[in-house]
Amino acid sequence: MSVESNDHRTRPRRRGDALLTAIYEATIAELDEHGYSELTMERVAERAQAGKASLYRRWNTRAALVMDAVHHLLPDPERSPDTGTLRGDLLEVLRQSAAMLDGPAGSALRGLLAESLPDPEHGRLIRSRSQGRGRRLMAEVTRRAVARGEIHPGAVAGPRLEVGQALLRDHFLFREGPIDDAFVVEIVDTVLVPLFHVPVARSEPG
Missing domain, CATH: 1.10.10.60 (Homeodomain-like)
Known part of the structure; x- marks a missing residue:
């Protein structure tokens, strides 16, 4: 040739x-x-x-x-997994996120965060792009759960949509080793499912 x-x-x-x-x-x-x-x-x-x-x-x-390449990898919130149950959807979404963090996207995120330390504006851009998609995924999952009658609309509040992804990021950034599936199941069963079955109290900001 x-x-x-x-x-x-x-x-x-x-x-x-x-x-x-x-x-x-x-x-x-x-x-x-x-x-x-x-x-x-x-x-x-x-x-x-x-x-x-x-x-x-x-x-x-x-x-x-x-940043654009990683964003291209992320799942479309409107095409998030639909297993027919809130628990199943939460597991699939967090498993996808864990796989992303354990792969090339995670390597990219670590490098981008290191470069952002001397540039606060750069850091804000990275956080907004990585967190916004995860929040929209959770919003779609809970929207479907409300439509199915699994949870009350009053159980869906802004901060609650960020909890699962935040726990994954904490593990990714501060613990060694991959995010194992047992940790994902623990987040869903002990944190997210109970959380989304309790309506937001009037005093709790939405």
Whole structure:
């Protein structure tokens, strides 16, 4: 095979969603193989068979690229698992989140957080993007539980939607080792299911 046939410039040019998907997949693959600290725009471009200029036109830093690539990996809240029960849905959502944190997305998050220490605005952006999707997932799960009559609408309050993901992040950031399934089940059975079966007291902020 000639050298030219390996050059992305000799292949049909991808555009739009096809190009973005290739770049995101290349970014995640690089994170998986080399970690955040070794990730470079050049290697992502080579793996994606794209020109470096196409990356730099969209992302001026590798942090911005990685945030978008990880965001692309996250499940769509409107397509969250529907097992038919609140407990089943909560287990599936938290299992997905645990798998994400134990994979390339977790490696990326650690690297992004380390880079954000001297830049508070950068840190706020990372937190808002990572927490917002988890909250929307939980909102969809509890919405369906209310529609099924499993829980009272008054049991769904803003802070309660963040508890499960917050416990996973705490384990991820401050404990060693992967998030095992027993921990996920414990969160669901001892914290979330009881919590969502108790209506919010009038004095409790919603």
